[in-house]
Amino acid sequence: MTTDDRTGLPLASGTRREPETKSTTTWLAALMTWVQKPRIQDLFRALLYASPALVIFILFTYVPFIRSIWLSLHITNIQGDPAKWNGIDYYLRILALDGSGRTEYLTSIGMSFQYALMVVPLGIIIGLGLAMLATAKVRGIQVYRTIYTSSIAISLASAGVIWALIYNPSTGTLNWLVDLLQLDSPSLLTSNRTSMAAVAVMSIWSGLGFNFIITLAGIQAIPQDLYESAAIDGAGGWHAFRFITLPLLGPTLLFLVVINTIGSLQAFTQFHLLTQGQSPNVFVYETFKSFWYENRYGFASAMSLVLFAILLILTIIQYRGLNNRVHYQ
């Protein structure tokens, strides 16, 4: 396979393939020639460099992953071993193709997307805004940067406990907002109109430190002379942002879009702690439930494979779509 140097993705038309060498007489000589090709030499180097990570990936991600494909085709017993062949029934059930007309899993996939659409763009935009703010040339800016980053030091579990109390009507923290929105329930979490947004706000807060620090690092990596020459040309402020900062942040923002999308479609701790997985009822929570509470490892495996497929397709789309517009320096 021929690949683009910079993106690592396959090129549409492979042009670098070496012509077939017919002049070699022995098999060994052919092999030697092949091995001495720079790209093949690099392949061995690459495998060497990759090996520590690859061993871990294979042992702890791919082997269990393949096992879960196998499990997803079975009903599992109490020990988590396959007990009965089930074919693709689980997949049909999840995708509501089993003829029962029950669509709760499809609905929860929709909810997951709704949630991701709230969290990903807002989280990245606010992170970008904070990063821009944190480039202000004032004294003590480091204190602010630390504060902006602080949420990555707080686990989702801790954040969830804290936010559950913020939304708890007994603490009275947000009662003014409940009144303002004229909700008919005591908490933002128990109103249909606001529960999803309430979970999203907590998630955005929790992810902000990460989005901020990555964006800031990206901005800091932009060579200052670009801004200086732009300033000489009389371009500052918005123009500099629009035509220098934003384009050069491309790889960083692409990275954030991909990571945030994967993260928010896999999010469950916040739902677990804030709403115990009830309305909004997202797909990962359903997966977790069938895994942790129902101990249906086969079904949970099928659900996680559906999620895997969704993430895979999305990432490829994002990568293809955005990569065209991303400039690597």
Added chain:
Amino acid sequence: MKKSTVLMTVVLFALLLPMMLLSIVPAAMQDATATPLPTITSVPPVAKPEGAIEVSFWYGLGGQLGNVVQETVNRYNQSQSTYYINAIFQSSYDDTINKINAGLASGDLPNLAQIFEAGTQRMIDTGSIVPVQSLMERDGLLSVIDDMEPAVRANYVVNGTLYSAPFNSSTAMLFIDRAAFAAAGLNPDEPLVTFEQVAEYARALTVKDANGNVTRYGIGLYPEGWFMEQIHAVHNAFMGTPDNGIFGRMEQYTYNDAIGVQWLEWMKQLVDEGVAIYYGPGGGNAAGAAYANGEIAMHFSSIAGLRSFIASAERSGAGVEVGTVYMPRNEGVEGKTIVGGASLWITNTGTPEQQEGAWDFIKWALTPEIQAFWSINTGYIPVLQSAYELPEMQEALVRYPQFQVAVDQLRGAEIAPANTAHISGTFVPMRLDVVKAIDDFIMGNAPSAQAALDAAVASSNEILEEYNLTVAP
């Protein structure tokens, strides 16, 4: 170092230093301001004696109740030196049984485990346990079973066998604020039993300020699977067939019946009227806090929390007087509430000595003295009737008349299959389905209570049927 870095460090440490410093100040220096609590607090485990056989014990009660578990274990360890119980907290009841599930394949099981009643069938199905009854028979201790609180005994005897030793048993109550009752001109001592009465009282107990904002709701509500079981039991209605699974494996759930629908509609009616406040899934703690703080006048909870509520109500200073009444019901029904809580299971994976050690601890725990100690310090019901003969227990009953109400409620009707237990291998997901049904209906996501419950039962049965397929018949 740059100035900004210094400033940043100063700010952060100004926030955090006091807590670091104060965390190393000896407690004795601070006791002047602390109000001593009558409850058991700090309990590090006692040291293991040389040569004692270690018995691992997983438990799932955290917080204050967990302290009492550790204290009980400490007392056992100090009472003898042959065995040493190593009590290990496993985060929650759910996580305890899930860890056991995960450990089945790898043989990684504790010698002794505290498992909630929802896990009974699942534990039996592991095939990795030693039925407590067989040990009682061997040691001629069947009289202990006779001494058990009848409702407790009935709850844990499955298909004629007592598999595990009841340890902490409770039941559901309606907690009331007696002071709020008096203020609203209601008599807190008058028996309050029917749905209509509770609804009526909730209306009377709701207080609004001059602007029409509610300052105290009549009742606080939250979705809880256990209450659905309780409501069925007081109406002597089965939740699943055949016979709630107590004589043979449960095959179908049937809680989408008239009682189930009535329970959901009753709750939603109160919420819609504005006399109940809905705390949502997992809202039990928030509702409990609101109750102790005088924000709601009635609250459903387990009697195990009695001591907590009394202590909290005193601390909150809102003048709440804790009282308990029976779970609501329709006129003229003849059921009673059922037992909840947890029991102790011996696994067969340890050495024979470890199994003996686990059994020795159970024998010790099933004595009137320990049962009284456990009950007095928590609010759980003693599992042995003989515990009530002890002076300390009698004193506790005088001191906490609310507790007597719970005992009366449990003994208030003849034991019948529909009010003893619910046994199935998929109890935990069933409860989640019930929570979802209640939440969907109250939040307006389901067209009717019947529709919400039908969907829940369909889900519960799907899981149950699959589970039954995978266990040996």
Added chain:
Amino acid sequence: MMSFRSGNRTDALRYNAIAYTLLTITAIVLMFPLIFSLSLALQGETVAPTLLPTDWSNLDWHVFSTVFERQPIMLRWILNSFVVSITVTLGVLVTSSLLAFALSYLDFPGKGLLLFFTLGTLMVPFEATLIPNYLFVARLGWRDTYQGLIVPFLASGFGVFLLRQYFLTLPRELYDAALVDGCTRLRYLWLILVPLSRPALATLAVYTFLGTWNQFYWPLLITNSTEWRTTQVGITIFRDFELGVFNIQMAATLIVMLPTLILLVLGQRQLVRGLTAGALKG
């Protein structure tokens, strides 16, 4: 990026005023949950905590010592978390740099596949791997050991992706020139790429450390005894099941948060040094 160089003194003053106002408001909003949890911890065993303490003269500071009194083993949990988090962080930095280097500088057949394979690890939901991994690690006899807590996390698809994206923003001419000068690839990676990538490495280090520190389900499954718990699992013992009295729980949460917050302050310094050293001028 904000620019005020061309302005006069009044402009500069106005710039400062606006900047500080915006910075401070956003900082307070972002700090709010932390301030709130500190406030809850200090309000004593009340069932009705308020946003800020109503009685400032009677704050319950010894709630933090209570946490250690009730669970003296908490110190061991903190030690465990440190050992695990630091080892995992170092491991991830090494394995990710190596693989990211291969993915961004070498040209070989199957490169796309390797990247795909790496990114794929991010998309496998943890439910799919938790139990098989548990059984595998248990079979190795690694329950209640540091290796059981550490080894499965020694590589990170996220880390590889982060570093690769960063390496790609660095000038490639540098690499070509270094090779022409006879520099080996590993030397280039160690002597040039790593120092140049300090911001990204620092970010990855901080992120990995925090992520490991904050793990819950894996340590819960793979440790059976109280002394092998990590902090996040350990502190669940402070959850009160019957009634929401939150001060001890909040205090415990803040205590285990403290090392990560301190790390953040220190990590930030390192990060800033890397950023301001003009590392990218080469």
